[in-house]
Amino acid sequence: MTKFNMTRRSVLAGAAAGTATLGMPAYLRAMSGEFIIGASLPLTGPFATAGQLIAPAFSLYEKIINDEGGIAGTKIKFSTEDSGYVPQNALANYQRLLASEGDKVVAYYGDSTGFMKLVGPELKGDQARMMTSTSFATELANPETHPYQFMSGPTYEDQFNILLQDIAAKGGKTVAFVHSNTEFGTDPIKAGQAKAAELGLEVVLVESTKPQGADIPTHVTKIAQANPDYCILQGYVTGVWPQLIGGARQFGLATKFMGTFWGMEKLIADRVTAEAGPFLEGYQGVMPYRYSYDTENAPRLQQIAAISKVALAGTPLENYFPTWGIQAFASLDILTIALRRNAEMGKAPTADNLAAALATIKDVDLGGYFGTNISVENNKVGTGRVYQYSAESRLFTPTSDWLTV
Amino acid sequence: MINGNLKATYAADEKIVDNRYKFSFVWGLAVLAALLPIFANDYVILVACQVGIMVVAVVGLNVLTGYTGLMSLGHAAFVAIGAYGVTILHHAATALSIPEGIQPFLTIPGAMALAAVIGLVVGLPSLRVKGVYLAVATLSANFIIIFLIELDALAPWTGGKTGLTTVDPSIFGWVLDTQREVFILIAVMAFATVLLVQNLFRTRVGRAFIAIRERDYSAEILGISLLRYKLTSFAISAACCGLAGALMAYFYARVLPEQFELLLSLQLVAALIVGGMGRTMGPVFGVLVIVLSPELLKVILSAIAGDSIEAAQFRAPLQEIIFGLLIIGFIMFEPLGMTQISDRVFRAINRWPFARG
Numbered sequence: 001m002t003k004f005n006m007t008r009r010s011v012l013a014g015a016a017a018g019t020a021t022l023g024m025p026a027y028l029r030a031m032s033g034e035f036i037i038g039a040s041l042p043l044t045g046p047f048a049t050a051g052q053l054i055a056p057a058f059s060l061y062e063k064i065i066n067d068e069g070g071i072a073g074t075k076i077k078f079s080t081e082d083s084g085y086v087p088q089n090a091l092a093n094y095q096r097l098l099a100s101e102g103d104k105v106v107a108y109y110g111d112s113t114g115f116m117k118l119v120g121p122e123l124k125g126d127q128a129r130m131m132t133s134t135s136f137a138t139e140l141a142n143p144e145t146h147p148y149q150f151m152s153g154p155t156y157e158d159q160f161n162i163l164l165q166d167i168a169a170k171g172g173k174t175v176a177f178v179h180s181n182t183e184f185g186t187d188p189i190k191a192g193q194a195k196a197a198e199l200g201l202e203v204v205l206v207e208s209t210k211p212q213g214a215d216i217p218t219h220v221t222k223i224a225q226a227n228p229d230y231c232i233l234q235g236y237v238t239g240v241w242p243q244l245i246g247g248a249r250q251f252g253l254a255t256k257f258m259g260t261f262w263g264m265e266k267l268i269a270d271r272v273t274a275e276a277g278p279f280l281e282g283y284q285g286v287m288p289y290r291y292s293y294d295t296e297n298a299p300r301l302q303q304i305a306a307i308s309k310v311a312l313a314g315t316p317l318e319n320y321f322p323t324w325g326i327q328a329f330a331s332l333d334i335l336t337i338a339l340r341r342n343a344e345m346g347k348a349p350t351a352d353n354l355a356a357a358l359a360t361i362k363d364v365d366l367g368g369y370f371g372t373n374i375s376v377e378n379n380k381v382g383t384g385r386v387y388q389y390s391a392e393s394r395l396f397t398p399t400s401d402w403l404t405v
Numbered sequence: 406m407i408n409g410n411l412k413a414t415y416a417a418d419e420k421i422v423d424n425r426y427k428f429s430f431v432w433g434l435a436v437l438a439a440l441l442p443i444f445a446n447d448y449v450i451l452v453a454c455q456v457g458i459m460v461v462a463v464v465g466l467n468v469l470t471g472y473t474g475l476m477s478l479g480h481a482a483f484v485a486i487g488a489y490g491v492t493i494l495h496h497a498a499t500a501l502s503i504p505e506g507i508q509p510f511l512t513i514p515g516a517m518a519l520a521a522v523i524g525l526v527v528g529l530p531s532l533r534v535k536g537v538y539l540a541v542a543t544l545s546a547n548f549i550i551i552f553l554i555e556l557d558a559l560a561p562w563t564g565g566k567t568g569l570t571t572v573d574p575s576i577f578g579w580v581l582d583t584q585r586e587v588f589i590l591i592a593v594m595a596f597a598t599v600l601l602v603q604n605l606f607r608t609r610v611g612r613a614f615i616a617i618r619e620r621d622y623s624a625e626i627l628g629i630s631l632l633r634y635k636l637t638s639f640a641i642s643a644a645c646c647g648l649a650g651a652l653m654a655y656f657y658a659r660v661l662p663e664q665f666e667l668l669l670s671l672q673l674v675a676a677l678i679v680g681g682m683g684r685t686m687g688p689v690f691g692v693l694v695i696v697l698s699p700e701l702l703k704v705i706l707s708a709i710a711g712d713s714i715e716a717a718q719f720r721a722p723l724q725e726i727i728f729g730l731l732i733i734g735f736i737m738f739e740p741l742g743m744t745q746i747s748d749r750v751f752r753a754i755n756r757w758p759f760a761r762g
Contacts, residue, residue: 043721052718059714080714081703082721086668087661092451092700099448114661117568121658127447139567181555183566 034075035339035349037332038097038129039109040090043082046212049238050324051111053267054134055080056317057325058109060307061332071336072343079105087114094119098127105129106349107335109328113137113183116149123148128351130338130358132331134324136261138187141380143359148351150358150379152331152369153288156184158382158405159260160192160232162286166386166400167230167258168199176205176228176255178219178244184262185211185235192232204228214240220247223255232258242272242280249279259285264387265323266291267316270394278391284399288384289330289369291396292321298368304329330369334376337361372402421603421685426751438592442585450584456696457591458652461598463676463688465645468602470674471683472611473638474618475531479543480673482527482550483520483643485665487650488571489554490516492660493562495572505575512574516651517644523550524643528636535621547670554662568661571654587656594652598645603685605641614638618683679735681742690743694735699728 039058042051058078066075079097083090090111097105110116110133117139123129131149133140138155140146154162167175177192179185189206196203205226209219223231223244231248233241241263248255264285273280295301304321312318317325338357339349347353361376374381386400412418422428441453462484469475494512503511530542554563563569573582574590581587605611613634616624625631654660672695680691702724710716739745 041717043718044725055714055718078714079712080717082717082724084721084725086663088455088657088664091657092448092455095451096448096700096703099446114663117661118657118659121570181566186566 033104034077035071035106036077036079036097036101036104037107037109037335038094038101038105039078039080040083040093040111040115041080041109042085042111045084045086047085047111047237050134051082051085053317053322054324054328056308056312057321057328057332060304060311061329063311064303064307065336071339074343083111083115085112087112087118090115091118091122095127098129106339106354107131109133109331110135110149113140116140116146120146120149123351130335130351130354132335134327137183138191141378143355143379146379147355150331150334150376152327152334152381153261154286154382154384154405155380156188156234156260157191158380159286159288159384160188160234161195161405162384162400162403163232163258163260163386164192164195164199164201165403165405166284166286168201169400172201172229172256174202174204174226174228174230176207176223176226176231177203178205178207178209178223178231178233180211180214180235180240181208182211182235185209188234188260205231209240209244211235212239214243216240216243216247219244220251220253223248224251224253227253228255230258231255232260233263234260235262237262238268242268242276245283246272246276246279257283258386259283261285261287261323261327264396266320266389266394266396267322269389269396273391273394280389281391283389284386286384287323287387287396288381289323289326290371291323291387292326293319293395295368297371300329300333300367300369301326302368326369330366330381333366333369334358334361334381337364337366370402372404374404419607421600424751424755426754430751435596438596441592442588447584450588452696452700454584454588454591454656456692457588457595458649458656459672459676459692459696460595460688461591461652462646462649463673463680463692464598464602465642465649466673466677467682467684467688468605468614468645469638469642470677471681471687472606472618473614473635474535474621475528475635475638476536476540477543477642478540478667478670478674479527479545479547479550480642480646481665481667481669482547483524483646484650484653484669485550485554485660485662486520486523486643487516487647488654488660488665489563489569489650490519490647491651491654492569492571495574505580506577509574509576513648513651517647520647520650521640521644524639524646525636527643528639531635531639532632544667544670547665547667551662551666554665566662568659570659571657574655581655584656587652591652591656594648598648599685599689602641602645610634610637615683675732679732679742681744684742684744686747687742687744690747694731694743698731699724702727 041054042048058080062076062078070076081093083093094108107130110131113135116133116135128148136151136153136156138157140149141155175196177189179189193203205222207219207222241259245257264287269280290298290301292301292305295305308317308321338354341360342349342353342357358376363373363375365373370383374383383402383404385398385402387396388399389396422431466480469477491512494515495508498508498511527543527546531539553559555566557565573580581590613629616629617634621631676691676695679694681687706720710720
């Protein structure tokens, strides 16, 4: 039987080794490997289309950054899980990743407003990580209540603000708000009414619909009765908004329709045009970013276009990268700036330090996602412009200057 | 050859766990639960809490569906009532200057009572309809409750579509503000619920439920009031789900209406079917399968296919398919659920080496 000999020397050596491991700052332990950025995406469930279109952005981004030599010499790696668009699943994914990878996890990409709200109060102590997501919910753009969560664009309220300013500038007098009866749909309605009043626009209709499978003829009739100059649609992704516009066109309404970020995807507009005809001609909406084909003066978009041509050859994304993926790219680039600045200051990539680094992002050229330099204020980038769809060219083209609200 | 368990005294006959294998299994689980907060990592605690909350809710559904034979597809509504109820009651208690340390002793029973009252109302159709018709009637309760929670007019209390930030319970000054601490509460409540409901079926009320399940006309002829006992069953069942909801509110930092939609009701029913209806351990086994198998599938498939994004895109639908096949497999090959399998195992080891199966 072997006898365990505990000598003074072995105890001291053991204690020294233990202190070296435990005492080493967390960021050094993390730096020795890689930065892991976790993500939950709806790869199944009602928003699987969006999730599947966003997913390639992560692998492309990983390649771009690692080819550049990583972030301050540290390579990045994404760890993506399906959430099925269920907030608790995304929370479980997040905590599973923290339990398995610990300090290596420096940031997380969430899949919904619901998840961001659910996880928000959990982000404290060693559970806190910097987070960004698909959501532009107004509530999240508040460093007081959500210090570690940011968005790379304007909130839905800001997007309404941009649209309403554009309507007022174009001489519109009346406006209708049609929104899904979800939190996503109702988010900017009250603030939109106040802003419209401020701009001298009359809100002639606020109509709530189901997010999917809405009763189109009834809603179109209501819009026809109100007969607004403009109608802003909010809270839809792939369905309802094209049907509403189609119904209104069949009805012979002259109302101009507008949408916000999630209702501005070219792939959806193209599919609708191919299947149902050119009734989306003239459809407008607010978009925080340039479309992926608008690469002039946008080196990052050129880089994305070049790399997707090779990496996504033979897929529908070979020549066009969806706006939902561009959002992920822009968010990750903002995060990368924060990580780089933080590393330059020699600080550990903790959520607190990254939040402080994020707040230093002022008047920065992000590489062309936006047509102007941007600043992160109140954990958001309040910049966007209005685009218009052409059924003939199948392109969204800008009709306003970049506005920052 | 051993062909049964010898019971020589009335006390032995009344025992809940009637052989030493079951005894070690039950107490083994209890010891494991007691050790978890000390040794487990945050992720294990998260999953264990999800299991505990679901067990309480499925035990509630088991009272109604498993023991009384009344089908419900709307039990997520009662979980929602519990979660919102406990949060709203905490705010009310604070407004009334009730000390925080004793609030949970009022709010948890309050939320359960509220769920029970709503359960009585939802249970009314059970007096006229049963089977799939009752399932549809209860299903509508799920939609109505969620609709009311999201209603703008009630938003000052329920938070509407944006949900409510929940309260960290304080038990005599011990604030349960970490998941690890809330797990202790959840584990105690889950254990107590399973035990109390097990005992319910050793009483006159419980036997009346079983009589109604077997044949409601015959039960009525025997003098069992269907009105009284069906509604009692609904109330007890809803109260358990209300408790699950209250625990959920304590566990998650926020309650959102989408947490309580049809998916949750279906998960409760699926867990009960997989575990075994009308059996004490049915809800426990069923929840373990329903909650743990997607997690295990994720871990196993990640190990096989890697955790790259491309692999995740491939894995995600595959996980859903395998999970679906698992449920179908259970229903086809063991319709009596996991409890039946565990019974066979315990019977075999109890009688070994004389008999198997």
